[in-house]
Amino acid sequence: MPYPFVLPTTSAFSFSASFNCESHPSLPLHASTHRGVVRDTLKAHKRLAPSSQAANISSVVSSLTSYLPYLFAVDAGLGRRAIHNEEINVILKSAPAIEWRATLASDITNIYNINNKTPGTSLPHHLLPPSRVLITSLEYEISFALATLANAYTRAARNALHPLYLTSSAPVGTAQRQAAVKAATANLLDAAAIYAYLSARATSTSSLRPPCADIAQTTLRAQSELALAEATLLAVLKDDPYPAVVAADRNKHDTEWMYKAPEIPKVRANLYARLCLAASEHAAQAHSLCAAAGGRAVGGGSGGGKIDQGFIKYLEDLRRTSRARACRFFGIDSELGGQTGEAIAWLHVGLRELGVERKEEAGGGKTKSAGGLSRLKKEWSEKREDRKVEKGAGGGWGGDAGKLEETRIIEMLEGKWVKENDTMFTQPIAPTGTLLAQMPSGREIHTLKPYQPPMLDSSVLEAMRAPPDREEDAAAGGGGYVSSDEETLVENRSGRAGAGTPSYY
Template sequence: MPYPYTLPTTSAFSFSSSLACDSHPSLPLNASTRRGVVRDTLKAHKRLSPSAQSPHLWTVASGLQAYLPYLFAIDAGLGHRAVRGDEINVILQTAPALEWRPTLSTGGAPPIPGKDPPRVKVHSLEYEVFFALSALACAHTLQARVALHPLYLTTTAPVGTQQRQTAIAAATKSLLDAASIFDYLATRAESLVATPPCPDISPAAMRAQSALALAEATLLAVLKDDPYPAVVAQDRNANDTEWMYKAPTIPKVRAHLFARLCLAASEHAAQAHSLCAGRSAAGGKINDSFVKYLDDLRRTSRARACRFFGIDSELGGQTGTAIAWLWAGLHELGVERKEETSKKSGRGGFGRLKKEWTEKREDKKVERELNWGADAGRMEEVRVIEMLEAKWTKQNDTMGTQAVPPTGPLLAQMPSGREIHSLKPFQPPLLDAAVLEAMRAPPDRADDGGGVGAGGYASSDEETLAEVSGASARGEFNQNRTGTPNYY
């Protein structure tokens, strides 16, 4: 499933403190105001409960999309480029002093369990573009998770076919938008000479996140017509009344096509893993949990490809080869077959209880929206493969009795992947000509960096008290302008 990103937070900043714009004097003030809204929105999002964060994602994305045209206008002014044919003259007076909290790395500091990594200091507006755009791409990925969430709930009635198709289409669009943004940032980062302040905005991390989003979008193209995950989910759903359903069937040609799409997703995930595993930058290295997710996604994609090759063989009457493909899929996932586990330990019952407990725990995470799908769909694929293995083994033992070939030669003859999506180049948002013309007027007030917004956040490290007291989403503790504690 789409990676469960954590959105970053940032400090207050006044553009007027570092630059001036002779052609459009109100541009720095308007950019500071929009950035202040983004800052308050990100901080408010962090303090919400997981269930409340889902609908709030659209507010976060809207705030970032409203801020980015002003940021790109300033960027164009610094680079002596016109916006919609209008020349913008921006003069950098002093180096900016911004702070962003990384979410994929520790920012160079040793990780402390239960505590957020420290913010990294940014002294270039170039990296302000990187952090703002990457936050928007992460928000798009999280929106894809929200769209797919109803498909994995086992406490409500299963979604209909039309609702399922709509959810997958919306999630695919969000993931492709995220992939385009990360691809744009990776290309832009590769042209820079300076070392990034943290690995989150390094060229390797941006390229890896683009490949990750593309891999997840490719798997959604398979999920749209893959009936087996829904059948396995219905089997665990107490609210499912459609107990009499037609056995799922997949045309032979599509099964082979789905397998090649899964291999393409595996190749993208492998590329992302190679870019992040063992790499370190001046500000530290990518978190192990993200690297592990990339490896799990690679394994899950290959295992899913093996499953579809097995379906293709079973439809052709080669039940023994189909079972071998399923065994190959379990091998890719690093899961031993039940017979092998029982022979080694002699106590298969304990392993079965542990497996059932893990599955119930994951179902609870889905219900409560608590970091569900962090295994990249590995557990779901294991369930599907074990269901098909039990069915086909029983069928082979009673009817066909075909020999099961070794899995090594099967894995060696796997074809290459096949792409289904192509990334559209990301186009930086531009301000309307009327807005640009209006900003030729002098500013009507002082630029205080957006001020203290609706959340009442004034300092750069105001999260600390809320983190220590555990007040997130239950009544936050903040400091107002006078320094007096406010409880609300």
């Protein structure tokens, strides 16, 4: 957590080949130059090792934020809209032809493998890169650029949270933990605002058929709900002591032999539970949006593609994890009030939400986690997830939306409370059905600020009234659209990408 989005890559493109600006002749050139930087940055990021990609996210964000004002300026010129009371007049000469990699869509016709197959470069299906999508509208260029920026913000949030889950080094302090959660929350809220803006923008252009699921209105709305759900859960993580406790049990560098038992004020526990329920509602909304479109091709035809099933499963896992976490806090609230039997029942509800199998002991009326093969499978999954965390922030850790971590916490509390109840309190365990009927509604904590598209400074806009220099135009890619297949062939011939091996980006 958050979701490990894959950043797309794009082909080369020159605005000068498709657009002409009468009021600001240098605008297409400057837009092409900054887009070239974005393309090179994304391409370089894709080729980095996963352990090195975390440090490169800031470069991706910087290149995109520098490019977007020029992109929106071209868009404003097409609509004859003014910037800083200065009208921009852009004329469309020919439809742009731009390729972007689809990272959330599946079952898209792969241009490289079908239309432009090169002898000696065929690969097995599971090794093929994400399919390319050809777009011919500036609207979709805006959608892909902004969605990539939002995905980069989400990756930045993952990078900030990664040290909290490491067990190979000393545990982070309270101040560092809160700073990491604060930074991750800010990035997720920025991402949610961008997705919401794109979703609203896609609604206003519903007459256009999206080329793939990545920039479909339902997908963008689901991503906004997802980012808001994850930001809501971080408001709980900031003061939740139990994830650090279960991580310390596996951390050989933890030297705290004796520590005060984690405590959460009763009122705070109930508040956290309702925040978790709000997060589960956002995750459920995101899941319903994607599941509705997951079984059909978005946009129709063979080019739309379906939403990746792994992403849909993550949304369902996040909904389950959020509800289970809410049950845990309801249990903590009950235990603080001396109702241990009800607290244990809440933990049982939480495990049921997580899908953890349970069986009753013969004649005892007690419950315990399933053993045998299920236990071995669980231990193997835990070790595999720990290895993913240790590989670095660029790895695939957290792909289960926190289900494993929450299971560890609930089972730890269950063992502690069951032992206390058997030896001290002997309270009956409440029926789970009555607890579910008492579950309140969620409570929101974040309010999204509307995303404001960036605008060029008036001085920069005024400077672009000068005609472009032809040499600079050629350096910026004045030759027009260059497909990724042509670049692949060039790299293979030069030997930079390896003999007989296509260079994907």
